[in-house]
Amino acid sequence: MDLGFLKNRLTTEFDYYDRLTTGMNQGSSLSNLLTGAYTPAPRINIGNLRNRGIEGNVTWKDKTGDFYYSINVNASYNTSQLEKWSGYLGRGNTFLNMPYHFLYGYIDQGIAKTWQDVYNATPQGISPGDVILKDLNGDGRIDGNDQKAYPNIQRDRPTTNFGMTTNLSWKGFDLSILLQGSAGRKDYWLNYFNTTNFASTRYASSWTQLDNPWSVSNPNGIWPRLGGSGNNTTTSTFWLDDMSYLRLKNIQLGYNMPKKWLQRIGVENVRIYATAENLLTLTKFRGLDPAATGSQNDNLYPVNKSFSIGINIGL
Amino acid sequence: MRKITFNILVIFTLVGLALFTSSCTKNLLEQQPTVDLASSSFWNTEADATTALMGSYSAVRALFDRDYYFDGQGEYYRTRTTNTSSGDMNLGAPYAGGSWNPSGYGGSFDTYYSYLYGGVNRTNYVIENVKKMLTTAKPASVANLEAIIGEARLLRGMVYFRLISMWGDVPYFTKIIQADAEVSNLSRTPIAQVKDSILADFTYAYDKLPVRAAISGRAAKPAALAFRGKLQLFWACWNKNGWPELETFKPDAAAATAAYTAAAADFNAVINNYGLKLFRNGDPGDVGTMGDATVLPNYFYLFMPIANNDPEMIMSFTHGSTGSGQGEELMRDFGSRTQESSVNAAAPRYEIADRYQSTITGDFATKLIPTAATATGARTKLNSALNPASYANRDYRMKSTIMWDYEMNLGMINLVSTGFCPFIYKTIAANVNINGVNYISNNSSSNSGYIFRKFVRNYAGQGRSDGDYSWPVMRLADVYLMYAEATNEINGPQADAIALLNKIRHRGNLPALAPAKTADKATFFSAIEQERIVELVGEGQRSFDLRRWRAIERVWCPPYGTGVWRIDTWGANQSQYFLNTSELTYQQCYIFRIPPGERNRNSNLTQNKPWM
Numbered sequence: 030m031d032l033g034f035l036k037n038r039l040t041t042e043f044d045y046y047d048r049l050t051t052g053m054n055q056g057s058s059l060s061n062l063l064t065g066a067y068t069p070a071p072r073i074n075i076g077n078l079r080n081r082g083i084e085g086n087v088t089w090k091d092k093t094g095d096f097y098y099s100i101n102v103n104a105s106y107n108t109s110q111l112e113k114w115s116g117y118l119g120r121g122n123t124f125l126n127m128p129y130h131f132l133y134g135y136i137d138q139g140i141a142k143t144w145q146d147v148y149n150a151t152p153q154g155i156s157p158g159d160v161i162l163k164d165l166n167g168d169g170r171i172d173g174n175d176q177k178a179y180p181n182i183q184r185d186r187p188t189t190n191f192g193m194t195t196n197l198s199w200k201g202f203d204l205s206i207l208l209q210g211s212a213g214r215k216d217y218w219l220n221y222f223n224t225t226n227f228a229s230t231r232y233a234s235s236w237t238q239l240d241n242p243w244s245v246s247n248p249n250g251i252w253p254r255l256g257g258s259g260n261n262t263t264t265s266t267f268w269l270d271d272m273s274y275l276r277l278k279n280i281q282l283g284y285n286m287p288k289k290w291l292q293r294i295g296v297e298n299v300r301i302y303a304t305a306e307n308l309l310t311l312t313k314f315r316g317l318d319p320a321a322t323g324s325q326n327d328n329l330y331p332v333n334k335s336f337s338i339g340i341n342i343g344l
Numbered sequence: 345m346r347k348i349t350f351n352i353l354v355i356f357t358l359v360g361l362a363l364f365t366s367s368c369t370k371n372l373l374e375q376q377p378t379v380d381l382a383s384s385s386f387w388n389t390e391a392d393a394t395t396a397l398m399g400s401y402s403a404v405r406a407l408f409d410r411d412y413y414f415d416g417q418g419e420y421y422r423t424r425t426t427n428t429s430s431g432d433m434n435l436g437a438p439y440a441g442g443s444w445n446p447s448g449y450g451g452s453f454d455t456y457y458s459y460l461y462g463g464v465n466r467t468n469y470v471i472e473n474v475k476k477m478l479t480t481a482k483p484a485s486v487a488n489l490e491a492i493i494g495e496a497r498l499l500r501g502m503v504y505f506r507l508i509s510m511w512g513d514v515p516y517f518t519k520i521i522q523a524d525a526e527v528s529n530l531s532r533t534p535i536a537q538v539k540d541s542i543l544a545d546f547t548y549a550y551d552k553l554p555v556r557a558a559i560s561g562r563a564a565k566p567a568a569l570a571f572r573g574k575l576q577l578f579w580a581c582w583n584k585n586g587w588p589e590l591e592t593f594k595p596d597a598a599a600a601t602a603a604y605t606a607a608a609a610d611f612n613a614v615i616n617n618y619g620l621k622l623f624r625n626g627d628p629g630d631v632g633t634m635g636d637a638t639v640l641p642n643y644f645y646l647f648m649p650i651a652n653n654d655p656e657m658i659m660s661f662t663h664g665s666t667g668s669g670q671g672e673e674l675m676r677d678f679g680s681r682t683q684e685s686s687v688n689a690a691a692p693r694y695e696i697a698d699r700y701q702s703t704i705t706g707d708f709a710t711k712l713i714p715t716a717a718t719a720t721g722a723r724t725k726l727n728s729a730l731n732p733a734s735y736a737n738r739d740y741r742m743k744s745t746i747m748w749d750y751e752m753n754l755g756m757i758n759l760v761s762t763g764f765c766p767f768i769y770k771t772i773a774a775n776v777n778i779n780g781v782n783y784i785s786n787n788s789s790s791n792s793g794y795i796f797r798k799f800v801r802n803y804a805g806q807g808r809s810d811g812d813y814s815w816p817v818m819r820l821a822d823v824y825l826m827y828a829e830a831t832n833e834i835n836g837p838q839a840d841a842i843a844l845l846n847k848i849r850h851r852g853n854l855p856a857l858a859p860a861k862t863a864d865k866a867t868f869f870s871a872i873e874q875e876r877i878v879e880l881v882g883e884g885q886r887s888f889d890l891r892r893w894r895a896i897e898r899v900w901c902p903p904y905g906t907g908v909w910r911i912d913t914w915g916a917n918q919s920q921y922f923l924n925t926s927e928l929t930y931q932q933c934y935i936f937r938i939p940p941g942e943r944n945r946n947s948n949l950t951q952n953k954p955w956m
Contacts, residue, residue, distance in 0.1 A: 057524065058524075058945075059524050060524055060527045060528045060530075060942065060945065060946070061454070061457065061458035061461065061939055061941065061942045062458070062461045062464075062465075062515060062517075062521075062527045062530065062942075063461070063465065063521060063524065063527060064458045064461075064462070065438075065458040065459040065460065065461045065462020065463070065465065066403070066461070066462035066463075066464075066465035066466050067465070068431075117528075117945050119941065119944050119945065120944065
């Protein structure tokens with residue numbers, strides 16, 4: 030739906046979609062009595078996935094005197110739901126009537142500071158300095174059944190993306206600002222950089238891995254102890270972060286030299302500008318880049334901030 | 345206008361007819377492939393059946409040819425690491441993910457389990473299809489086709505035997521599976537029933553196989569007999585010693601005696617009816633001189649490709665050499681960086697050294713004294729573990745199997761020899777002057793002070809992944825020892841069994857057993873166990889022996905004990921096992937975990953008690 034208002038100074042676009050993907054083609058799930066001989070498993074039409082969402086795009090353009098400005102805001106919202114699955118679905122992040130790859134993991138009860146904390150918790154083979162996991166189903170032990178599913182949170186991708194582009198110009202000066210962000214995704218901050226169970230060889234540890242972990246001499250350490258229980262590196266709320274962010278993706282300030290100056294030296298136009306990319310990111314994520322998806326081990330470089338200045342000359 | 349309308353109608357009708365008639369083809373999606381060979385065009389000739397059988401051999405080979413990793417679950421061998429690439433059957437995929445320490449391993453064999461069933465499916469496929477061929481085969485083909493079924497049933501029996509010896513009761517099926525639903529609700533078949541089915545497979549194989557295989561690497565009657573004997577020996581052990589972790593199993597002393605007797609009869613037939621002899625007639629060969637490897641005893645060559653297809657190798661899996669993609673990686677696992685950048689994935693523990701007896705007394709030598717190299721006289725003191733003279737006059741199998749300080753082996757880079765290189769613990773790839781000659785020491789990884797010589801080629805020309813050694817899954821020496829064990833359990837030490845042990849000892853140039861060593865059942869059992877340890881080290885037998893004898897508590901320490909250290913030649917503690925360990929941990933060594941992922945799918949699949 031495209032609309033224009035107020036002499037087209039305000040234009041809007043809104044889209045709504047409801048898409049059902051039927052018969053998604055995937056490798057079938059086989060008994061392990063067969064996987065040793067029949068690999069890869071035959072592909073079958075295994076399920077139906079529904080995607081619903083809205084997308085919006087609003088632009089305001091106007092000028093007063095020499096001052097031109099335009100503001101564009103776009104946003105999208107998407108949810109998915111698995112409606113049908115004809116194969117075996119085990120415990121995991123794919124399940125019927127849930128978003129595809131929803132958040133699924135343990136709930137932590139903080140770091141055990143003393144042996145008393147260990148004894149008070151469900152037995153799980155830990156020592157002081159280890160993360161305590163919650164016995165969610167109350168059966169007296171910690172296993173895969175104690176993970177919690179979050180029906181409204183996806184791990185792979187955000188539900189909401191938004192961006193805002195602002196262009197201003199006054200006389201020879203122009204300024205453009207691009208803000209971009211997303212919300213609705215949570216993920217675990219677990220990667221090679223912050224693991225507390227790193228290898229004793231072929232691994233370069235960082236100061237944070239020495240300063241942060243719990244130890245007898247650092248009983249208030251914010252990370253679990255080094256070389257501790259597997260609890261410490263499992264997907265628990267201890268490492269869960271909201272991946273929402275707002276990023277100042279690009280800002281550019283430019284100046285066009287007045288034509289009358291240029292005619293004297295026989296130059297068509299000259300523009301001087303300065304640009305900064307990724308100047309600022311607002312997020313609660315403790316890792317490197319909240320926008321990156323997939324394994325965080327593939328994403329071990331921070332987002333580069335870059336600054337440039339330039340001059341364009343047209344002859 | 346009317347004419348045009350008519351024409352349109354005709355066209356619609358014709359197109360409609362064309363569409364409807366074609367879409368009415370039955371089984372449109374089940375057509376014969378045009379670019380691959382369809383199974384309906386296969387299974388016609390004996391050659392087809394043989395080709396298919398080779399596929400079974402290839403699949404089952406991958407389930408057994410890295411059994412040496414299993415030795416890490418025993419006391420004398422350390423699986424420092426493994427070289428497995430998941431997904432590649434020829435590169436140890438079935439063994440990927442396994443844990444190879446003396447304890448805590450029983451829950452890490454889910455992958456192995458599924459690959460074992462891969463072997464079951466691949467042998468079933470051959471057996472069922474060749475059976476169908478038999479119904480229409482010409483009389484002249486019958487014997488060969490039956491022999492092919494026999495070989496496939498022998499392979500299937502070996503796989504199920506491995507399954508029951510690790511997991512106890514296991515799902516059992518002999519059909520070709522067409523759909524997941526046929527197996528997804530299978531429950532576990534009681535071990536006694538599976539055992540009987542395996543016996544039937546081995547017996548059929550024994551009936552139908554030739555006396556001697558025409559081609560290297562294919563099975564013959566002695567293999568079927570030896571495996572039938574081994575299965576009955578294990579069955580006897582479980583019945584005699586119990587298997588409390590397998591709740592459905594009730595040991596029965598009478599069944600134990602019957603199975604020992606049947607095992608002894610099968611082993612006896614293997615030993616006496618086929619004219620089989622130990623490699624190079626069981627002669628020790630020449631031990632050479634200390635610190636020199638130009639001459640090595642016969643036992644060393646038993647584990648070189650020169651022994652492929654030797655009558656001692658009752659059953660072995662062949663490997664291709666360079667360029668075949670079918671090479672073994674024994675050198676990569678057992679050799680050091682000095683041999684084509686191998687990795688010492690396998691290492692002898694320090695404690696194996698004292699197991700090698702004296703060729704003079706025929707009994708254990710004075711224990712070595714671990715000594716740090718920095719101590720005065722470390723390399724010259726009597727019995728110092730760093731003094732090469734302490735290793736003189738030992739069982740020839742010692743020099744053939746392990747290397748201690750200043751022993752030499754051949755270095756090789758880029759398929760070319762780099763000459764002899766000494767091994768010196770903690771002196772890694774350094775210049776060493778020995779008697780005025782400069783050498784570069786082995787670039788080795790060891791935490792015991794020893795590395796293996798067994799399985800490491802003493803000639804250049806092949807890469808570390810290009811070995812062509814036929815991996816033995818059944819050797820005559822093992823059959824001798826199993827025969828001795830079975831007869832000893834029934835009637836105590838027997839003269840023929842003692843003679844067989846002495847034949848094996850002769851290979852190490854050891855004198856015959858002293859009468860005291862064969863005085864009664866218990867001492868003779870110790871002598872048999874001793875021979876199994878030194879003769880079969882690195883062949884994947886020890887941990888299965890410990891489990892069937894229920895000997896883990898005996899060789900390490902009882903539950904909640906003070907633990908046992910593995911040390912090095914310098915006397916430093918390396919790893920401690922079974923310290924203050926609960927009964928549950930022992931139980932989890934004696935029986936393996938049914939894969940929990942499969943139990944989530946299949947509610948009929950029960951779990952072994954220690955893993956509940």
